[in-house]
Amino acid sequence: MSATELHRVTTDDSTLDVMRTRALETARAQDSGRLSARILGANWVLYPMSLILVLGAWYLAIAIFAIPPYLLPAPHAVAESGASHMTLLLDNSLTTLLEIAAAFALCCILGVPLGIAIASFRVVDKLVSPILVLSQGVPKIALAPVLLAWFGFGFKANLAIGFLIVVFPIVVNTVLGMRGIDPALLRLGKSLDASRTRLFWVVRLPAAMPSIFAGMKISVTFAAVGAIIGEFAAGSAGLGYLIQVTVGNLDMALGFAAIVATALVGWMTYLVVEAAEKWVLRGNTQQTQ
Amino acid sequence: MSRDVLTRDVAVSARGIWKCFRHGQEYVTVLEDLDLEVRRGEFVCLVGPSGCGKSTLLSILAGLEPATLGSVETEGSADTDREPVKSAFVFQRDLLLDWRTVLDNVLVGYLLRGESPRPHRDRALELLHQVGLRGTADLHPWQLSGGMRQRVAICRALIDDPDVLFMDEPFGALDALTRERLNDDLIALGGAGEGGKTIVFVTHDVSEAVFLGDRVVVMGARPGRIADDIAVHLPVRGPELRNSPEFFEIAARVRAALHLQDDVAQAERLEMDA
Numbered sequence: 129m130s131a132t133e134l135h136r137v138t139t140d141d142s143t144l145d146v147m148r149t150r151a152l153e154t155a156r157a158q159d160s161g162r163l164s165a166r167i168l169g170a171n172w173v174l175y176p177m178s179l180i181l182v183l184g185a186w187y188l189a190i191a192i193f194a195i196p197p198y199l200l201p202a203p204h205a206v207a208e209s210g211a212s213h214m215t216l217l218l219d220n221s222l223t224t225l226l227e228i229a230a231a232f233a234l235c236c237i238l239g240v241p242l243g244i245a246i247a248s249f250r251v252v253d254k255l256v257s258p259i260l261v262l263s264q265g266v267p268k269i270a271l272a273p274v275l276l277a278w279f280g281f282g283f284k285a286n287l288a289i290g291f292l293i294v295v296f297p298i299v300v301n302t303v304l305g306m307r308g309i310d311p312a313l314l315r316l317g318k319s320l321d322a323s324r325t326r327l328f329w330v331v332r333l334p335a336a337m338p339s340i341f342a343g344m345k346i347s348v349t350f351a352a353v354g355a356i357i358g359e360f361a362a363g364s365a366g367l368g369y370l371i372q373v374t375v376g377n378l379d380m381a382l383g384f385a386a387i388v389a390t391a392l393v394g395w396m397t398y399l400v401v402e403a404a405e406k407w408v409l410r411g412n413t414q415q416t417q
Numbered sequence: 418m419s420r421d422v423l424t425r426d427v428a429v430s431a432r433g434i435w436k437c438f439r440h441g442q443e444y445v446t447v448l449e450d451l452d453l454e455v456r457r458g459e460f461v462c463l464v465g466p467s468g469c470g471k472s473t474l475l476s477i478l479a480g481l482e483p484a485t486l487g488s489v490e491t492e493g494s495a496d497t498d499r500e501p502v503k504s505a506f507v508f509q510r511d512l513l514l515d516w517r518t519v520l521d522n523v524l525v526g527y528l529l530r531g532e533s534p535r536p537h538r539d540r541a542l543e544l545l546h547q548v549g550l551r552g553t554a555d556l557h558p559w560q561l562s563g564g565m566r567q568r569v570a571i572c573r574a575l576i577d578d579p580d581v582l583f584m585d586e587p588f589g590a591l592d593a594l595t596r597e598r599l600n601d602d603l604i605a606l607g608g609a610g611e612g613g614k615t616i617v618f619v620t621h622d623v624s625e626a627v628f629l630g631d632r633v634v635v636m637g638a639r640p641g642r643i644a645d646d647i648a649v650h651l652p653v654r655g656p657e658l659r660n661s662p663e664f665f666e667i668a669a670r671v672r673a674a675l676h677l678q679d680d681v682a683q684a685e686r687l688e689m690d691a
Contacts, residue, residue: 312512318481319506322529330528334516411516411557 201381210385216370221389223366227283227355228397231290232348239295239347240340243302244333260299268292268354272361285362290354294347301343305336338412341405348401352394367393427492428502428581428615429455429478434487436473436641447473448484449640457492457580460616462630464623464671466679470641471619472585478617479506479583491581504581505574509589511566513558513573519545520554523572537576544572548602564595568602575606581615589620597659600628604654623675627651627668628659635671637678639685645674 183203189195190202197205210217245252272289279285309332317327359368367390374383436448447470455461455478463471476482478489492502513522523541524534534541542554548568550561558566567587574582588596620626626633630649637644649667651658658664 310512312508312510313514315481316506316508316512317529319479319508320526320529323531326529326531330525331514334514337516409516411518 198378198380201384205381206384206388209379209381210388213382213385217367217385217389220365220367220370220386221393224352224355224359224368224390225393225397227286227290227358227366228348228351228393230283230287231294231354232344232351232397232401234287234291235294235298235347235351236344239298239343240302242295243299243340243343244306246299247303247306260296263292264296269357269361272357276362279362281362281364286355286358286366289358289361290351293354293357294351297346297350298340298343301339301346302336305339305343306332308339309335338409341401341409344401345398345405348397349394352390352397356390426457427454428457428459429453429492429617430490431474431478431484432488432490434474434477434489435485436470436477437485446640448477449642451487451642453478453634453643455581455615455617457615458613460613460618460629460631462626462633463617463619463636464621464626464633464675465636465641465644466638466675466682467621469636469638469678471636474636474641475583475585475617475619479504481506502580503577504583505577505579507571507574507582507584507587509586511558511563511570513566513569515558517557518554519550519556519558519561519569522558522569523576525573526577541572541576544575545569547606548572564591564599567591567599571599571603571606579614581617584616584618586619586621588625589622596622596625597656600625601656603629623668623671624659627664627671628654633667633671635674635678638682644678645671647671647674 186200186203190200201209242256246256247253268289271292272285275285275288279288313331313335314327317331322330355366356368356371359366360372363369363372367386370386371383371390374380374386431451431453434448434451434453435446437444437446451474453461453474463474465471473482477484480489480491491504513519514525517525520538520541521528521534523544524537527534527537545551545554548571550565550568550572553561553565553569558569561569567590571587588599591599616629618626618629620629627649633647633649634643635645635647636642647667647670651661651663651667
C-alpha cells in the first residue's frame with residue numbers, strides 16, 4: 129500500500145474504526161506475548177523446575193559415578209528417612225530456629241542503635257569503628273573454643289557465636305543508610321524548624337530503612353550459618369548437632385534430611401524478614417514493581 | 418539597631434553581605450559586600466548567570482546558612498514587641514518524603530516541630546484543592562508527575578501561612594508549559610500584589626522573572642554582587658500579560674543587563690587565562 133493509498137484509507141471513517149480496533153488488538157497481542165514465554169516466565173513453573181533439575185543431577189551423579197548410598201544417598205532415601213524421623217527433625221529445627229531468631233533479634237536490638245550512634249556521633253565512630261573492622265579479621269569459628277569456655281555447651285555459647293557473625297552487616301548497613309541521607313532533606317528540615325529528635329524519627333530513620341533492611345537480609349542468612357557453626361562447635365541439640373552426629377554414624381540419609389531441613393529453616397527466616405521489609409517499606413517506591 | 422535599619426514596610430534587609438567558601442586549597446569570595454532590601458508584600462526576583470551566588474544569597478536571607486560577614490534583619494527578628502515573621506522555603510527539588518502520603522507531606526512541618534498536624538488537615542486539603550490536586554491527599558508522591566510534586570511542595574510551604582516565601586528556582590526542573598501554569602497558580606495564590614506575601618524568587622528564566630516580579634534584581638558573577646535593579650511596573654498580572662509589549666520591553670532590559678554581566682564574566686575569564 130502506497131502512502132497516498134494509506135492516507136485515503138485512513139481518512140475513511142468506517143475504515144478508520146476498523147483500523148482503531150485492529151491497532152488496539154495488536155497492541156494487546158504484542159503485550160501478552162507468546163504463550164510458551166508466559167508459562168516459562170511464571171514463578172510457579174520455574175521454581176519447581178529448578179528443584180527437578182537439582183534432583184535429576186543428583187540421581188544422574190549417583191548412576192554415572194556409582195556412588196554408594198553410605199556416601200551419597202538417593203533423594204527418595206533422604207525423603208524416606210526424613211519422613212520416618214519427622215519429630216526428631218522438627219525438634220532440632222525448632223532449636224536451630226530459636227537460635228537464629230535469638231541471634232538475629234539481639235543483633236537488631238544492639239546493631240541498629242550502634243550503627244545509628246556511629247553515623248551520628250564522630251566520637252563513637254572513632255572509638256567503635258576500628259574495633260568493629262578489626263574484629264572482622266578474626267574468623268569467628270576461631271573464637272568458638274573461647275566462647276565455649278566462657279558460656280559452656282549449649283544455647284548461650286551458640287548465641288554468642290551467632291551474634292559475632294551476624295552483627296557486622298547490620299551495623300555497616302545502618303551506618304551507610306544513615307550517612308547516605310540526601311543533604312537537601314536536612315536543609316528542608318532546617319527550613320521547617322525541625323527539632324533534632326523529630327527530624328530523626330520523621331526523616332533520617334525512615335530514609336535509612338531500605339539500607340537497614342538490606343543489612344538485615346544479609347544478617348538473617350548469616351544467622352543461619354552462625355547457628356549451624358555454633359552447633360557444630362558447641363551444640364548439644366539443633367540441626368547442626370544432628371548433622372554432625374548422623375554423618376559421623378554414616379547415617380547419610382538422615383544427615384541429608386537434616387541438611388535439607390537446615391536449608392528450609394534458613395529460607396523461612398529470610399522470607400519472614402523479607403515480608404517484614406515489604407510491610408515496613410510499603411509506602412516506598414522501591415516496593416512497587 | 419533593627420529599628421534604625423528596618424523602616425516600617427521592610428520585610429527583609431541584608432546589609433554588607435559577604436560569603437566566602439573553601440574551594441579546594443583556597444577560599445573564594447562568592448558574595449561581595451551585597452545590600453538588598455525587600456519591602457513587605459513585594460515580589461523580588463533574583464536573576465543572574467549561573468554561579469553568581471543567587472541561591473547562596475537566598476539561603477542567607479532565609480537563615481538557612483550564615484553569612485561570612487554582614488547581617489540579615491527580618492521584620493520582628495530583633496524586635497521584642499512585634500511578632501516575628503514566619504517564613505518558608507521552596508527548593509528547586511520538591512524534597513517530598515516518598516514513604517509518606519501527599520497529605521502527610523503537606524503537614525510534615527508540624528510533625529517536624531512536634532506539633533499535632535490534625536488541626537491543620539482541613540487547610541491542607543483546601544490548599545491541595547487550590548493548586549488543582551484534589552483527590553491526591555492519600556496518594557504517595559511517586560504516583561504524581563513532576564509538576565504535581567512541586568505543587569505539593571508549595572502547599573507544604575504555604576500551610577503555615579508564612580509572611581515571607583523564599584523560592585529557589587522552584588520551577589527550574591519543569592517543562593515550559595508546566596512552569597507557566599505554576600506561575601499563574603502562584604499569582605493566583607495571592608503571591609503578588611498589594612497585601613500579598615513577600616516573595617524572594619531565584620530563577621534563571623528571564624520571562625518568569627518579569628512575569629512574577631515587582632522587581633528584578635540582576636546579579637553579576639565572580640564575586641556575586643548586584644548589578645542592576647529593575648522595577649517592573651506592569652498592569653494586571655495574568656496569562657495574557659506574557660504577550661504584551663510592555664512585558665517584552667522589560668524582559669529585553671533584563672536580558673541586556675544579564676548579557677552585560679555574562680560578557681564581563683567572560684572577559685574576566687579570558688583575562689585570567691591570558
